Amino acid sequence: MSLRAYQQAAQRSESPRDAELRLFGQVTRALVEAAAAPENDFKTRIEALDWNRRLWSALATDCSDEHNALDPSLRAQIISLSLWVNRHSSLVMRKQETFDALIDVNRMIMQGLSGRAEAAAA
Numbered sequence: 001m002s003l004r005a006y007q008q009a010a011q012r013s014e015s016p017r018d019a020e021l022r023l024f025g026q027v028t029r030a031l032v033e034a035a036a037a038p039e040n041d042f043k044t045r046i047e048a049l050d051w052n053r054r055l056w057s058a059l060a061t062d063c064s065d066e067h068n069a070l071d072p073s074l075r076a077q078i079i080s081l082s083l084w085v086n087r088h089s090s091l092v093m094r095k096q097e098t099f100d101a102l103i104d105v106n107r108m109i110m111q112g113l114s115g116r117a118e119a120a121a122a
Helices: 003-011 016-036 042-063 072-093 100-114 116-121
Strands: none
């Protein structure tokens, strides 16, 4: 890694919320690209769906920890969404559903993480 790249990385300090927002952005972009890919491009479709499932699974695992500081009802909602993402992803792979709902849910989460949902409610 070059010195300049290291300095830029060191200067960049993300809050956990910012890191989650960035990760959701990357995963959602992969879902959008997979949705636009040809139906026979299984690699692109599977990788995007798997990445999204792993993200939601990690969130659910974190929310199931009794020491998690989030409100218990919010934690339960996130776990519920994770279960839905898993089921819906299977339907997408079987071509019984589209990527649209997964993309929409991720975008809503991103709005919440960015604070835009709070600004819209005010």
